[in-house]
Amino acid sequence: MLEQLKEEVFNANLDLPKQGLVKYTWGNASAIDRESGLFVIKPSGIDYETMKPSDMVVIDLDGNVVEGDFRPSSDTATHAVLYKHYQEIGGIVHTHSTWATIWAQAGLDLPAMGTTHADTFYGSIPCARYLTQEEIDRGYEAETGNVIIETFEERGLDILAIPGVLLHGHGPFTWGKDVHSAVMNSVVLDEVAKMNLFTRELNRFSEELPQRILDKHYLRKHGKNAYYGQK
Ligand SMILES: O=C(CO)[C@@H](O)[C@H](O)COP(=O)(O)O
Numbered sequence: 001m002l003e004q005l006k007e008e009v010f011n012a013n014l015d016l017p018k019q020g021l022v023k024y025t026w027g028n029a030s031a032i033d034r035e036s037g038l039f040v041i042k043p044s045g046i047d048y049e050t051m052k053p054s055d056m057v058v059i060d061l062d063g064n065v066v067e068g069d070f071r072p073s074s075d076t077a078t079h080a081v082l083y084k085h086y087q088e089i090g091g092i093v094h095t096h097s098t099w100a101t102i103w104a105q106a107g108l109d110l111p112a113m114g115t116t117h118a119d120t121f122y123g124s125i126p127c128a129r130y131l132t133q134e135e136i137d138r139g140y141e142a143e144t145g146n147v148i149i150e151t152f153e154e155r156g157l158d159i160l161a162i163p164g165v166l167l168h169g170h171g172p173f174t175w176g177k178d179v180h181s182a183v184m185n186s187v188v189l190d191e192v193a194k195m196n197l198f199t200r201e202l203n204r205f206s207e208e209l210p211q212r213i214l215d216k217h218y219l220r221k222h223g224k225n226a227y228y229g230q231k
C-alpha cells in the first residue's frame with residue numbers, strides 16, 4: 001500500500017513543475033493512507049529532476065519520520081496538522097505559484113468572479129492571517145496548519161466546498177480526496193488568481209459572480225442534481 005502511495009505522491013510532485021506551479025525545489029505534495037494513519041510526502045530540497053519514488057518520506061500524524069532516507073519537506077508539520085484535523089482530506093499540495101502568491105502577498109481573499117472559479121471553489125478562497133511571534137516561536141509550520149483551521153472555522157467554511165487557502169505573505173495550500181485532486185485544485189486556484197487579477201484591472205467595478213450562477217455551476221458538478229456524469 002505505501003509503495004503505491006509513494007508512486008502516487010512522486011507523480012503528483014512531478015506534476016507541480018510540469019503545471020508551472022513551482023520553480024527549483026519549491027512546493028510539496030503529500031497523500032495519506034487513512035488505514036495506517038501514515039502519510040507520504042516529498043523529501044525536502046531535492047531536485048524534481050533527480051527525485052525517485054523511493055525518495056518519498058513516510059510520516060506518522062505526529063510528524064515523526066517512519067521511513068525514508070531524506071529529511072521530509074519543511075512543510076510536513078502543516079500537512080500533519082491538516083490530516084489530523086480533517087479526516088476527509090486525502091491529499092495536500094503547497095506551492096508558491098505566481099498568481100496565487102500575488103494575492104497571498106497582498107493579503108486578499110480570492111473572490112469568485114467567474115464560473116471557472118465556481119466549478120471548483122464554492123465561494124471566495126480565504127487568505128489566512130499572519131502568524132503571531134508566539135505562534136512562530138511555538139513552531140511555524142504546525143501553527144500554519146492551525147491558522148488555516150482557525151480561518152475556516154471562524155468563517156464557517158466547508159473545506160471540501162472550498163479546497164484551498166492563501167496564507168498572507170506566503171502562498172497557497174490546496175487539498176482534496178486524493179493527491180491528484182489536490183494538484184488539480186492548485187492548478188485551478190492559480191489560473192483563477194490570474195484571471196481575477198486582470199478582470200479587476202479591466203473593470204474595477206466588476207461585481208462578484210451572482211450566487212445563482214455560483215450555485216448552478218458548483219452544485220451541477222458537486223451537489224444535488226449533479227449534471228455531470230448523469231446516466
Ligand atoms: O514554503 C516553502 C518555503 O517558504 C516550501 O514550500 C519550500 O519552497 C519547499 O520546501 P521543501 O518541501 O523542499 O522542504
